[in-house]
Amino acid sequence: MIFALALILVTALLGGWQLDRAEYKKALTARIAERMQAPPLIQAGDALDFKPNEWRHVIAYGEYSADWTVYLQNRQHNDQPGFWVLTPLHIVGSQTYIMVMRGWVPRNFDAIDLLPKVKTPRKITQVDGRLAPAPSQWFSFAPDPPGAVIRQNIELTQFAKYHNIKMLPYVIQEMGVEKDGLVRSWPQPDVGMYTNYGYAFQWYSMTALGLGLTIYFLGKRVRDRSRTLRHKELHS
Numbered sequence: 001m002i003f004a005l006a007l008i009l010v011t012a013l014l015g016g017w018q019l020d021r022a023e024y025k026k027a028l029t030a031r032i033a034e035r036m037q038a039p040p041l042i043q044a045g046d047a048l049d050f051k052p053n054e055w056r057h058v059i060a061y062g063e064y065s066a067d068w069t070v071y072l073q074n075r076q077h078n079d080q081p082g083f084w085v086l087t088p089l090h091i092v093g094s095q096t097y098i099m100v101m102r103g104w105v106p107r108n109f110d111a112i113d114l115l116p117k118v119k120t121p122r123k124i125t126q127v128d129g130r131l132a133p134a135p136s137q138w139f140s141f142a143p144d145p146p147g148a149v150i151r152q153n154i155e156l157t158q159f160a161k162y163h164n165i166k167m168l169p170y171v172i173q174e175m176g177v178e179k180d181g182l183v184r185s186w187p188q189p190d191v192g193m194y195t196n197y198g199y200a201f202q203w204y205s206m207t208a209l210g211l212g213l214t215i216y217f218l219g220k221r222v223r224d225r226s227r228t229l230r231h232k233e234l235h236s
Contacts, residue, residue: 008210015203021196041131043172045094050170053131058172060098060127062089066120068163071150072135075104077183082106084135085118085182086154088167092124099156099171100127101135103182115149119180129172 041048043060064087071083083105088097105116137153144151146162160167173186 005214008207008214011203011207011210015200015207018196018200018203040128043091043098043168045091045096047168047170048131050131050133054133054170056131058129058131060089060091060100060172061124062091062098062127063124064089064100064120064122065097066122069118069120069149070154070159071115072154073107073150073152074138077104077106077185080106081109083116083150085116086135086171087120088159088163088165089127089172095166096168097160097165098168099134099154099159100129101132101171101173101186102180103174103184105182116181118182127172127174128176129174132171132173134169134171 038056040057040059041053043058048058066087069085069087071085073081073083075082075084085102085105086099087102089100090097102118105118108114108116134156135154137155140152144153146158156167156169156171173184175184175186
C-alpha cells in the first residue's frame, strides 16, 4: 500500500512538472512572437547577444563566399526531398563571417550528385532574415568530411576551422522575396510545448490508473475481510 501511494505521488508530481514546463514554453513562444515583430537588428562584425534575440529580425551586409556553399541533404518541403542551401557571408567592414541559411531547393534523383543551380550575388548584398540557432545535428552513420559540399550536417566551429575563418556561432535564416530559385518557407520555431503537454497527460493518466487500482484492491481487501468475518460468525 505504501509503495502504491508513493507511486501515485511520484507520477502526480512528474505530471505537474511537465505541465509547468509546458506553461514556461508557452510563455517563451509568446516572447518569440514578440521578437519577430520587433525592429530589425544590424549584424556587424561582433556577435550579438543571441539568447535574448533568438528569432529576431536581423539585417546583415556582406559578400557571399559562393565557393564555400554547402547543401544539407534530406531536408523536405511539402513532402519533397531536397537541400537546405547554406552560404557563408563575409560581413562588410570586418573579418567575420556568418552562415546564411538561404533556402530550400529540390534534389535531382536522376543525378543525385548533381548540384542544383543557385544564383548567388557576387557583390556586397543585404541579407534580410532572422537570427536562428545552427541547424540541429541529424543522425548519420559516419561524420561528414570537413570539406564536403553535399552533407548531412554542418558544425560551424569545424567549418570555420577548416576554412581558417572567424565565424559567428549562430545563423541567419534568410527571409523575403524568392529571387534566386530558393524556397524560403522555414518551419516555425518549435520549443516543444505540446510534447510537454503530452508527457503531462501520460503521467496524470498513470496517476489516475494507480489511484483507481489502489481503490479497487483496497475495497476488495475490505470486502474479503468482511466476508471472512461473516463466515466465522456463521460457524461460531
